[in-house]
Amino acid sequence: MVGRCSILSAACVLAAASFALPGDWQQFRGPGRDGKSEETGLSRMFGPTGARELFRVPIGAGFASVSVVGERLFTMDSDGSSEYALCLDAVTGETLWRVAIGPVFEEIQGDGPRSTPTVDGDRVFVLGSRGRLAALERETGETLWELELSAAFGSELPTWAFSSAPMVDGERLIVEVGGSAGRAVAALEKATGEVVWTSQSSSLAYSSPIQVSFAGAKQYVFLLQDKLTGLDTEGRELWSVPFEPRNEITPASPVFIEPDLILASASYDIGAKVVRLSREGDGVTATEVWSGRQMRNHFNATVALDGHVYGFDTGTLRCLDARTGEPRWAKRGLGKGSLISADGMLVVLSERGKLVLVEATPDAYRELGSLQVLEGRSWTPPSLANGRLYLRNHTELVSVELKP
Amino acid sequence: MSFRFSVALLLAALGQGAPSEMTTEDILDRHFEALGGRHRLEAIRTLEKAGTYVYNGQEHPLRSFHLVGNKYREEIDGLVIWGASVKEGHSVIRGADGTTYWVVDDTRYGRFREVANARASLTIADADLQGALFDHERKGHVITYDGLGDVEGASAHRLRVTLPSGFELVHFLDETSFLVLKKEVVTKEGARDLEHPRAWFYEDYRAVDGVLFPFWIYVEEPIFSREYVFDSIVANPSLDESIFEAPPDAIKSP
Structure with a gap:
């Protein structure tokens, strides 16, 4: 039985990976949902012989x-009345299809969808900000199935709207659904949308879950409104630690720092907490390693590299020692920006739309080059696929070719 | 002990002195010397600044006017407090007349219009053109030396300034340059009396009439931080004092 399961699992992984190739960025924060790209050979400068704009x-x-x-x-985007899932040509920016996902969510900090589509095989999973979850046919945008979180789980529209990015694991779709009474998170059959299990009673907290492999077992890590928790693949809680943000807002994803640390962070003067996972008998425990105000992610999460974390402590880009929380360097003037890492660099988008390439080193902040790509407020993190960087704000989507 | 290490110790001893041996007055003397001298700072009675105010990812043209006696006025074009947009043709105007903080702003969607007394009191204190360290005894400020601290890796003297209001503003003065790198305070605000830390960071000091002023100020708050990026600071312009008085439609605090 064990052998059969293993063979089936391997087959599922292979099937799921059949459309996503090395270099793709098929979901929020990239292949590992950790903000890290494996691409190499990227340009470290801008201009005719370096990185340049591909389309706008x-x-x-x-x-x-x-x-x-x-x-x-x-x-995804929106107009004055609806929200849409979009498919564009990744080289030219030409729109290939645009499908309405539900009525627009309007709010003074910015209208429209918060969640990022997840691409898996021939499907695209999207979550509208008012709670319509849908599986779309990748080629055409045709709706294969959809469900309203309010009807399925008793979810109420959160103040800042549904924001979590769906996560695929094998045949299942793992989603923070914000339901009541043991239905805060759910696993669905990705083929049909049928509910497999639900778990947790915490309120929705706007962040996106990650998958972690620890001590030979897979687990899903969620940052909910009052705790950081790890669930096994059947939704059973393995461990949890309290994490109670002010104003009950934790949009930044938890971050796995291999081999055994998890970081959670929130703004509003809360800060970060790092826990160490330990195997205890058949279970897993989490013990706090450090906590402090030195990393207060408002919405965009940190990136962990070589024992250090890089991220936006509100309006300050910081590098910390992941194991101790000790500060290594800080850089102000980029606002509440976002970042990913690739090829030994931090690819940073400032809150005001400046793209900055920074050497990924704990030694010092060393800027390699910068380019004003977007105008106005830019809170959406960059995506990097096949040598091309994708950046957006509320009015423009820009691609920058990073391969020389 | 190596020769090189011995020389380093000797030079350190002959130089600025061990931090633990410095008194508050020593540090203040070095600070005002670094700024350009107490007499030059005292000679500056008004300031006019122009530049950019950065808030919530948006840049806004900024003009501000300052007068000794904790009087200031700033005009920020297009600013929408709590908002994500720029409102063309509109300016948020706010200031202090020395005892009252006031705001003229019709863009708050009917929300967040009240100004907490703690915020108002701090803003008035921060409107001190010459700074809380200058002439501190006359102002009723009590300053104590808290030893060395750290500002993003820079060693700094910590001077704790207790204002008559009871607020404690900790100033971090760079150990080498004696310029203020950072100032921080914690207040209690809101219905739940939550702790509200604030920090001001100062960079890009430039001389104006022989006195160094920071041309870049970053104010860190739990929710919305902001930056002041100045293009120009003019000393001793002629200002009409009535501009610091609250307009009839202003929200005032306390």
Whole structure:
């Protein structure tokens, strides 16, 4: 039985990976949902012989980042009445399809969808900010199934709207659904949308879950409104630690720091908490390693590299020792920006739309080059696929070719 | 002990002195010397600044006017407090007349219009053109030396300034340059009396009439931080004092 399961699991992984190739960025924060790209040979400068703009197209309001598989990119936007899932040509920016996902969510900090599409095989999973979850056919945008979180789980529209990015694991879709009474998170059959299990009673907290492999077992880590928790693949809680943000807002994803640390962070003067996972008998425990105000992610999460974390402590880009929380360097003037890492660099988008390449080292902040790419407020993190960077705000989507 | 290490110790001893041996007055003397001298700072009675105010990812043209006696006025174009947009043709105007903080702003969607007394009191204190360290005894400020601290890796003297209001503003003065790198305070605000830390960071000091002023100020708050990026600071312009008085439609605090 064990052997059969293993063979089936391997087959599932292979099947799921059949459309996503190395270099793709098929979901929020990239292949590992950790903000890290494996691409190499990227330019470290801008200009005719370095990184240059590939295309620039108008886009409607929204915070969804860009997912890319092959020559197609997927994101979401809105107009004055509806929200949409979009598929664009990843090289030219030409719109290939645009499908309405539900009525627009309007709010003074910015209208439109918050969640990023997840691409898996021939499907695209999207979550509208008012709680419509849908599986779309990748080629056409045709709706394969959909459900309203309010009807399925008793979810109420959160103050800042549904924001979590769906996560695929094998045949299942793992989603923070914000339901009541043991239905805060759910696993669905990705083929049909049928509910497999629900778990947790905490209120929705706007962040996106990650998958972690620890001590030979997979677990899903969620940052909910009052705790950081790890669930096994059947939704059973393995461990949890309290994490109670002010104003009950924790949009930044938890971050796995291999081999055994998890970081959670929130703004509003809360800060970060790092826990160490330990195997205890058949279970897993989490013990606090450090906590403090030195990393207060408002919405964009940190990136962990070589024992250090890099991220936006509100309006200050910081590097900390991941194991101790000790500060290594700080850089102000980039606002509440976002970042990913690739090829030994931090690819940073400032809150005011400046793209900055920074050497990924704990030694010092060393800027390699910068380019003003977007105008106005830019809260959506960059995506990097096949040598091309994708950046957006509420009015424009821009691609920058990073391969020389 | 190596020769090189011995020389280093000797030079350190002959130089600025061990931090633990410095008194508050020593540090203040070095600070005002670094700024350009107490007499030059005292000679500056008004300031006019122009530049950019950065808030919530948006840049806004900024003009501000300052007069000794904790009087100031700033005009920020297009600013929408709590908002994500720029409102063309509109300016938020706010200031202090020395005892009252006031705001004229019709863009708050009917929300967040009240100004907490703690915020108002701090803003008035921060409107001190010459700074809380200058002439501190006359102002009723009590300053104590808290030893060395750290500002993003820079060693700094910590001077704790207790204002008559009871607020404690900790100033971090760079150990080498004696310029203020950072100032921080914690207040209690809101219905739940939550702790509200604030910090001001100062960079890009430039001389104006022989006195160094920071041309870049970053104010860190739990929710919305802001930056002041100045293009120009003019000393002793002629200002009409009535501009510091609250307009009839202003919200005032306390």
